[in-house]
Amino acid sequence: MKILVVGSGGREHVLVWKLSQSPLVAKIYCAPGNAGTAQDAENLNIPADDVMRLAKFAKENGIDLTVVGPEAPLVAGIVDEFRRQKLNVFGPTASAARLEGSKVFTKKLLRRANIPTANFAVFSRMPEAMQYLEDSEEQPLVVKADGLAAGKGVFVCANRAEARAAVKSVLQDRTFGEAGSQVVIEECLVGHEASILALVDGDTIVPLDVAQDHKRAYDHDLGPNTGGMGAYCPAPLVTPTIMDDIIRRILIPTIHTMKVEGCPFSGVLYAGIMLTANGPKVLEYNVRFGDPEAQPVLMRLRSDLAHVLLLAATGRLTELESLDWDPRPAVCVVMASEGYPGEYAKGRAITGIQDADALPDTKVFHAGTAIKHEQVVNTGGRVLGITALGDTIAEAKQNAYAAVNKIQWQGGWCRSDISDKA
Ligand code: AMP
Ligand code: GLY
Numbered sequence: 001m002k003i004l005v006v007g008s009g010g011r012e013h014v015l016v017w018k019l020s021q022s023p024l025v026a027k028i029y030c031a032p033g034n035a036g037t038a039q040d041a042e043n044l045n046i047p048a049d050d051v052m053r054l055a056k057f058a059k060e061n062g063i064d065l066t067v068v069g070p071e072a073p074l075v076a077g078i079v080d081e082f083r084r085q086k087l088n089v090f091g092p093t094a095s096a097a098r099l100e101g102s103k104v105f106t107k108k109l110l111r112r113a114n115i116p117t118a119n120f121a122v123f124s125r126m127p128e129a130m131q132y133l134e135d136s137e138e139q140p141l142v143v144k145a146d147g148l149a150a151g152k153g154v155f156v157c158a159n160r161a162e163a164r165a166a167v168k169s170v171l172q173d174r175t176f177g178e179a180g181s182q183v184v185i186e187e188c189l190v191g192h193e194a195s196i197l198a199l200v201d202g203d204t205i206v207p208l209d210v211a212q213d214h215k216r217a218y219d220h221d222l223g224p225n226t227g228g229m230g231a232y233c234p235a236p237l238v239t240p241t242i243m244d245d246i247i248r249r250i251l252i253p254t255i256h257t258m259k260v261e262g263c264p265f266s267g268v269l270y271a272g273i274m275l276t277a278n279g280p281k282v283l284e285y286n287v288r289f290g291d292p293e294a295q296p297v298l299m300r301l302r303s304d305l306a307h308v309l310l311l312a313a314t315g316r317l318t319e320l321e322s323l324d325w326d327p328r329p330a331v332c333v334v335m336a337s338e339g340y341p342g343e344y345a346k347g348r349a350i351t352g353i354q355d356a357d358a359l360p361d362t363k364v365f366h367a368g369t370a371i372k373h374e375q376v377v378n379t380g381g382r383v384l385g386i387t388a389l390g391d392t393i394a395e396a397k398q399n400a401y402a403a404v405n406k407i408q409w410q411g412g413w414c415r416s417d418i419s420d421k422a
Helices: 012-019 052-058 071-075 078-084 103-112 126-135 160-172 240-262 293-300 304-315 353-357 394-404
Strands: 003-006 029-030 065-068 119-123 139-144 154-157 183-188 190-201 206-207 217-218 222-225 230-233 266-276 279-286 332-338 362-366 370-371 375-378 382-389
Touching: 003 052, 012 304, 012 353, 012 382, 029 052, 029 065, 052 078, 052 304, 052 332, 065 078, 065 279, 065 304, 103 119, 103 183, 103 240, 103 279, 119 126, 126 160, 126 183, 139 160, 139 190, 154 160, 160 183, 183 230, 183 362, 190 293, 190 304, 222 266, 230 394, 240 279, 266 304, 293 332, 293 382, 304 370, 332 394, 353 362, 353 394
Parallel strands: 003 029, 003 065
Antiparallel strands: 119 183, 139 154, 139 183, 190 206, 190 266, 217 222, 230 332, 266 279, 332 382, 362 382, 370 375
């Protein structure tokens, strides 16, 4: 098979790396990729959101399967275009990708299907939103821009004053442009979060082992939200009983409702779940692999990923017997640039990656990297996802941080407590 992976983050590097291990795969392209994907794939100078050029490339080069990493091209309809051109593609159509592209769509679907989630109200005008806040009790609230906002459109507000400021920023100042033409105001849930990823082919659901992300920038979950500073898998806080509950009350009714409403979902359904005192509740849906969750999850997967994703893309997941997992846990520590998640310096040299990679059961996944003058340099905020297996979570953590210590990079930093929540 010839495979095209779309995207340029750590998620795409682990996808390329894992797919390259498949005996079915002859060649992998990555568009646009990074310095890490260049090791196992040929990087293409095509942006991830240039749907027409990507489709043209796939057509002209006989690509057998395209795997789309990030949400933006999915929401923009890359899958619809590829299918129109009779190209196999793993991911949801634009109408199914609304599960990530529109929080209003998702919240309304959850309510219709009676799926547990935070209570909420939707507004498109300031006066009504302000009145609602005025009438609600003084309590923590969460304010969300409806559309895609690169992970920045969610405000967890301690009180009414903060919620007012957030609503104003979204609806009136249009900080997120059209993504803020509607706002969701919802109840603030309390509990531990878990990332539930499942492969779906429109009909059949194959849950992956559970991961836990670390969204806050600093140790002990302090500081601003980020794209994710580390993850581990499996996450013991989701017991088999809780997982059954999530499948029965959340995943199945979601996929069923999408199907009966004429937008069957295929691809990865990523449910951000809050484990509350009243059971698991949906915080959000994403329609793709999580980043950095994909790194520890796929590091543990022993099954042939190319075979599995092709079955999912072609509506044949019932042919999959089961997934084969490495029983050992995996921990991924994200190294970020100095200044991230604020402004950060770019173009700084990173060395020691080969030494880190040479450690047993360890892999350095690249995210924001490029090659400049034969040297790996940082080009993004989240730059490396250093991932290791171990016999226990504690050992996997130790192995991952041992690899972190091999990296030399001015200002590069990471959290020191990834996986401690386990
Ligand atoms: P989202 O983009 O919807 O996942 O939100 C980003 C993060 O905001 C989540 O991972 C949670 O940490 C937090 N969050 C979102 N919704 C809520 C909620 N209703 N209650 C508490 N925290 C939330
Ligand atoms: N790690 C969170 C995400 O991929 O959205």
